[in-house]
Amino acid sequence: MAEVSAPEQPQDETPPPPAEKLNIRAILVSYQGAIGAGEQVKLSQPQAKARAEQVARLARRPDQDFGLLAKRYSDAPSAEQGGVIPPFEQDEVDPTIAQATLALQPGQISEPIESPYGYYVIQRLPNSAESQLAPPEEGPGIWRSVLVAFAGAKDARPGLRRSYIEAKEMAIHLRMRAVHPDTDFAAMAREYSDEPVSAVQGGRLGPMSREAQTPQFAKIMVELQPGEVSQVIESPVGFYIFKRER
Template sequence: MKQSIASLLLAIALILPAHAQLLTPAAPAGQSLDRMVAVVDEGVILQSELDEAVAVVQQQYAGHTEQLPPMNVLQQQVLDRLILQRLQIQKADDQGIHVSDADVDQAIAGVAQQNKMTPEQLRGEVERTGSSFATFRQQLSDQIVVQRLHQSVVQDAVSVTDSEIDNLLNSPTYKAGEVHLAHIQISIPGGADAAAIQASQTKADQALAAIKGGMDFNAAAIRYSDAPDALDGGDLGWRRMDEIPPAFADSVGSMKPGEVSPALRGPTGFHILKLIDQRQSSRKVVTEFHARQILIKPSELVTPAQAEQKAQDLYNRIVNKHQDFATLAKENSKDDTTANVGGDMGWFQQQAWGTTVATQLGQLKDNEVSHPFQSEAGWHILQRLGSRQSDLTVQIERDQARQAIGTRKSEQAYDDYLRDLRSNAYIDILVPELRDKNDQAAASTAQ
């Protein structure tokens, strides 16, 4: 069954990072572009763009409109996200970050596959809603641009050392397992004075009081949170405990599913966390194989038929003439990573060398030599030398710790980047009712 355009837009959000935020459908034919609602550096956001973006959110929550905040608050939140997205796209353009048509085609194919459609069916679904597929492509392109800006910002700013991993795993506060969290974030503006900090604290207290009064947490996130995921109910998904900032880990570790934390002060503001569910880590025991191979590649001097024939000749020399596999591999194999060690591939998990090799491994017995078989790389002769069960719990734990530290650093680095980006940008919200209290106070001061 086909999904709505809102579901498709949500699918795009799933395959792109958290900061690649809001897509909107095209304006209906003949709709006029009314007033400007905001100036963002050298660009503008129109009332029609805001209305269309709000309509997408309303469509996503069709049947659950009670979770949405009042219209003026929803418009402020959506406008804030449009502004942040516009700033990121402008910054990416300044840095020469661009997206090719092939990149967009690949992303569209991914969205279509997630929704069990062909790209042509996806196009039909977009157009069925009255939207322009060209606009859909452009908005998806913008999302990819934001993703690449995120990568460029964090790739040089984030590194993880072995000592950091050791410190995390040996910390008395380290907790294994995973938790499913949702959050509400009440940010403190950069350079905020005591009054602004108190205003954020008051808003956090109001959100907490609303939840205690019976408001659904997702609805409270939509109403009060200013995090990029607020319109998704603040859902953070499943995270390892070591991915959670240390300032919050103790609170989460002492909570039970369904519980909500008090307002916790963090580096960028106040956070209210809800523990949706939790699960424990299990030991990771995997099957590993030891094998060696000879690879014959076609080249300008060797035709595919000649490569196949050479592989067959080598197979006969190994199996029928009992010549040494390792010697023949050193003399003939074109695999740069294994030829010098007699074709030895070491110990590895079954899929490590690709599906074709994995299939052959599953069909061989220990010490058995395969008939020549073809992959994208060329013609292979494979000998399975052994198999074993390996407990990779410690290795995987270290790999996950490295990833968790990197993820945490990346999120903090990009959050800081976005705060600086916004604080240094020229932003003028032209419609008074769309300004939040801080904007209104700034406008009054400027006057």
């Protein structure tokens, strides 16, 4: 009897799913002797590490815009784009950067990451797939802030002599002015805010997303309506007043 061969099983021709693309913004603090460091780089390696640690602390503050910090501090070509880097697959970048990115949740900011190019501070952004699956929502709000710091506060500028009580009283007074319809909040921020990056832009923070903020500020973002001014908010760096513009 002739043998009957089993019918061939159809091969699965379904293509494998595309590799996950990671999205980040990055600030590079380079130093003399690092790969790619230009003539404009003047920091030593210890100075670059200290600067990167300072930038990471600043980037976690609720009154900071990572993109503005990148434009001010980053030595990478992406600085002019606010530190935005094209989406990449895990095996397309230095393993240290890839591992640090995967360890972050969207919106979180890394500690400084040492590399042959300098020290990176990165913020993870939602992946493309996550953005497509996320439910639609209104565009991010636009905010301004005033920071009133005091001597001994975290990251307070050297030589600041304002006491804690004086800073609190000043913040309360500024908040009373801010809610008046004739007050120019931007002008007030330029004159009084102790935050050097945003103050020169009238306290403007740019678009802010809730997932990138501390729980305290995320709550304010939900509750505050366009045109409203927050209460005085105490933080380790001083007293904040926020205004939502949109």
